[in-house]
Amino acid sequence: MTGGDVLAILQGAVVTVTLSLTGILIGLPIGLALAVLRWADVPIVARIVAVYVSILRATPLVTLLLLLFFALPNIGIAIGPISAAILALVMNTAAFNCEVWRAALMNFPKDQYEAAQSVGMNAALRFRRIVLPQIVRGSLPGLVNEMSLLIKVTPVLAVVGVVDITRAAVRIGAETYDPLPPFLVAVALYAPIVFALVSLQRWIERRQSKAEAAA
Amino acid sequence: MTTCSLVRLNSPSRRLALGLLAALFAMPALIGATRAAGLDEIKKRGLIVATEDDFRPFEFVKDGTPTGFDNELIEDMRKYAPFEIKQQILPWTGILAGVSTGKYDVAITAAIITKERKQSLDFTSPIADATHYYVKRKDDKSISSIKDLNGKTVGVQAGSALLARLPELGAMLEKEGGKLGKVVEYTSYPEAYQDLALGRVDYVVNTVINLQTLVAEKPAVFELGQPVSGKSFPAWAVAKGNTELLEFLNGFIAKEKENGRFAELQKKWFGQDFPNLPVAFEPEF
Numbered sequence: 001m002t003g004g005d006v007l008a009i010l011q012g013a014v015v016t017v018t019l020s021l022t023g024i025l026i027g028l029p030i031g032l033a034l035a036v037l038r039w040a041d042v043p044i045v046a047r048i049v050a051v052y053v054s055i056l057r058a059t060p061l062v063t064l065l066l067l068l069f070f071a072l073p074n075i076g077i078a079i080g081p082i083s084a085a086i087l088a089l090v091m092n093t094a095a096f097n098c099e100v101w102r103a104a105l106m107n108f109p110k111d112q113y114e115a116a117q118s119v120g121m122n123a124a125l126r127f128r129r130i131v132l133p134q135i136v137r138g139s140l141p142g143l144v145n146e147m148s149l150l151i152k153v154t155p156v157l158a159v160v161g162v163v164d165i166t167r168a169a170v171r172i173g174a175e176t177y178d179p180l181p182p183f184l185v186a187v188a189l190y191a192p193i194v195f196a197l198v199s200l201q202r203w204i205e206r207r208q209s210k211a212e213a214a215a
Numbered sequence: 216m217t218t219c220s221l222v223r224l225n226s227p228s229r230r231l232a233l234g235l236l237a238a239l240f241a242m243p244a245l246i247g248a249t250r251a252a253g254l255d256e257i258k259k260r261g262l263i264v265a266t267e268d269d270f271r272p273f274e275f276v277k278d279g280t281p282t283g284f285d286n287e288l289i290e291d292m293r294k295y296a297p298f299e300i301k302q303q304i305l306p307w308t309g310i311l312a313g314v315s316t317g318k319y320d321v322a323i324t325a326a327i328i329t330k331e332r333k334q335s336l337d338f339t340s341p342i343a344d345a346t347h348y349y350v351k352r353k354d355d356k357s358i359s360s361i362k363d364l365n366g367k368t369v370g371v372q373a374g375s376a377l378l379a380r381l382p383e384l385g386a387m388l389e390k391e392g393g394k395l396g397k398v399v400e401y402t403s404y405p406e407a408y409q410d411l412a413l414g415r416v417d418y419v420v421n422t423v424i425n426l427q428t429l430v431a432e433k434p435a436v437f438e439l440g441q442p443v444s445g446k447s448f449p450a451w452a453v454a455k456g457n458t459e460l461l462e463f464l465n466g467f468i469a470k471e472k473e474n475g476r477f478a479e480l481q482k483k484w485f486g487q488d489f490p491n492l493p494v495a496f497e498p499e500f
Contacts, residue, residue, distance in 0.1 A: 004278030011279065066309070070316050081303070161305030167268070171276040174269030174405040177432050 001181045005172045009182060012168030013189050019082075019162070020151045020193075023089030027150075028143070030090065031097025036127075038098070039105040049098070056095035062156040064088050069160045085157040093150050100142035104135035137208055144201040148194045165189050252320060254459040261299035262460075264289060265319035268304045269403050272428045272484040273325045273449075276304070284342070284484040285323045291476065295467055307372070307403060311336065314452055320460060325422070325449035327376030328498045335455050339464045341448035341496050343481065344489045345422035347377055347384075349440040350429060352411060358418065361441055365393030367417035370407035373400035376447065377420050380500050384420070384443040412436050422449065424485045431486070448496045465494070 034053070038046045056064075065088040072079045079087070108131060116126045155166035163171070169186040173179030252260075266274045266285055274283040281304055293300050303319060311326065313319045315335045327345055328338045349369075351358045358364065365388055371378045378400060385395040399416050401407040407419045408429060420443055421429075430439050453460050471477040478488040 002278065008276070008279045066312075069309075070312060070318060073318060074316070081305070158306055159309050161303050161309070163268075163304075167306075170403075170405065171268050173409075174271055174403070175275045175277055177271075177405070177408060177429060179405055179409055 001172060001176065001178075001185075005176075005182065006185060008172065009165060009168045009185050009189065012163055012165040012186075013193070015162065016151065016154050016164040016189075017193060019085055019089065019154055019157065019164070020147075022086050023093055023150055024147050026086070026090045027093035027097055030094040032101050034094060034098040035101035035105055038102055053095045053098050056091055057099075059092075061088060061092050061153055062159060064092060065157065065160060081160040081162050084160055085162050089150060089154075089157075093146060096146045097143060100139050100146060101135065103142070104138035105131070107138065108135060137205070140201055140204065144197060147197055151193055151197070152190065252317065252460075253457070254463060257320060257460065258298045261301045262296065262321070263301050263303065263319045264321050264323045265303045265305060265310050265313055266322075267307050267310065267324045269306070269405055270324060270425075272424065274304075274323075284480055285325070287480055287484075288342075288471065289323060291471060292467055295470070296463075307374075311452060315454055317454060320453065320457075321464065322452040324451070325424075326452045327422070327447055327449045328496050329376045329379055330498050330500060331379065332376070332452070333498065336452040337455055337457060337461050338450040338452055338496070339461060340468045340494050341450045341492045342468070342477075343422075343424055343449055343485060344492065345424060345447045345449045346442050347380060347420055347444035347447055348423045348426050349418040349420050349443050350408075350411070350426045350437050351418045351440055352414070353434075353436060353438040355417065358440065361387055361443065362391040362393060364388060364396070364418060364443075365391070366396040368397045368399060368415075369395070370399045370401060370410055370416035370419040371421075372404055372407065373402060377422070380444050380447070381420065383445065383500070387443065408437070422447070427486055428484075445499070447498075448492070450496070469494075 034049045038049050040046070065084060068088055069079065069081070069084040072084070112130055112134075113126065116130045121129065154164050157164060158167040158170075165186045169182035170179070172182040176182075266281065266289070268274065268276050268281070270283075272283050274281060274285045276282070281302070289300065289302060303313075305313075307324075310319070310322045310324060311332070314322045325343065325345065326332070326336075326338070328341070332338075349364065358367070361384075364384070369381070371381065378398070381395060381398060388394055396417070399407075399410070401410070404419070404421060404425065407416065407421075410416050411419050418440065419426075423439075423442070426437075426439055430437050451464060453464070468477070471480075478490065481488040
């Protein structure tokens with residue numbers, strides 16, 4: 001393995017982190033929106049969300065990606081490998097995030113909500129001030145769990161030509177006929193990425209409990 | 216609070232659910248409806264070629280740049296073609312499907328010409344001789360000829376022509392009173408070679424060119440065996456019926472053969488040239 005090879009894997013790491021972050025940042029609020037739609041029991045829409053979540057949770061990511069990549073151009077939508085990869089990640093993770101958020105919403109004490117209503121807060125304010133801060137704390141472990149799974153599922157994006165950490169390692173192995181060293185580098189790269197995510201979770205949790213203690 | 220699963224839906228939403236499911240399953244049917252782009256359209260938007268990334272010596276990536284026999288030909292084609300060439304590099308899995316659905320115009324890789332593939336694809340003139348050979352571990356003394364392969368575990372690439380033509384080897388073994396052993400399928404060859412080195416399979420079947428390159432690189436680990444198939448040729452693949460593009464590509468190959476560049480690249484990447492390649496090949500298998 002040469003220095004150029006290590007550089008190629010590091011470039012793969014940039015792709016892995018960028019795609020995962022994009023997927024997480026878009027998928028997180030969409031998941032929340034879907035969960036709220038179901039929680040509020042919006043007629044028809046809540047049903048559609050339920051069906052969407054059921055279908056997406058039952059579809060393997062790689063199948064969904066191949067379907068998007070090869071089928072969308074047939075209905076006139078040109079889609080490149082990167083956009084197809086992001087779309088598939090977002091569609092997939094939003095469905096799982098939706099359920100995590102929804103679990104927190106279902107456990108949210110109704111009396112608090114009613115108390116907020118009785119002091120004249122409108123719905124948007126109630127959600128932002130009373131509901132959201134509490135469900136974020138309840139959902140965080142589940143959400144971070146889903147995020148770390150998303151990071152580790154990115155190697156399947158390679159089927160459409162996205163070169164992530166693992167694909168970069170595979171390419172080097174194919175060129176040198178010696179796959180072990182690149183795979184060791186690849187494995188060593190995933191750990192700090194997921195560790196950074198978990199550290200972020202711990203930091204948010206610590207900050208929240210401090211704020212609570214101060215209150 | 217809605218507690219909802221597909222089973223418990225009431226009737227209007229069940230209809231909705233079924234409709235959405237039907238739409239999902241109808242999407243693959245739409246795939247068949249595409250038509251390959253003719254040369255006029257390609258001139259406007261450029262030629263989209265798909266190549267592999269781990270198929271040494273035909274196409275592979277070294278220090279982040281694509282190289283190998285096919286990639287050098289693509290460089291030549293950029294000068295030859297009156298239109299732009301856009302290259303997509305991806306694993307084998309999606310390549311032929313991408314060509315037959317029109318996502319890519321041509322697969323510039325070593326796709327072995329088979330009867331089954333000819334139903335959905337058209338092939339250019341062969342680019343090399345790809346008679347199938349087997350490779351074994353150098354220290355494995357139990358294999359020295361074809362008949363020693365009796366009952367041994369073989370590794371091949373899933374969905375490959377080499378897998379499709381294993382029955383030929385089976386017939387050879389049966390003539391000697393033996394039979395084909397367990398077949399292990401891999402998504403690509405690097406994994407198969409690794410498993411061979413580790414002793415999980417006893418031999419791997421691939422084209423003579425790929426195996427010669429492997430053995431030249433790792434002479435202490437692997438050893439080339441004998442041919443296990445009849446004639447076999449790899450070529451580039453376009454969507455079925457895209458004759459305009461096929462003619463263009465065959466014209467390019469003929470020109471490269473004529474000016475000696477083809478033989479030069481074959482010597483560089485395969486260690487030998489193949490001066491007697493047919494212009495067109497009709498596969499038996």
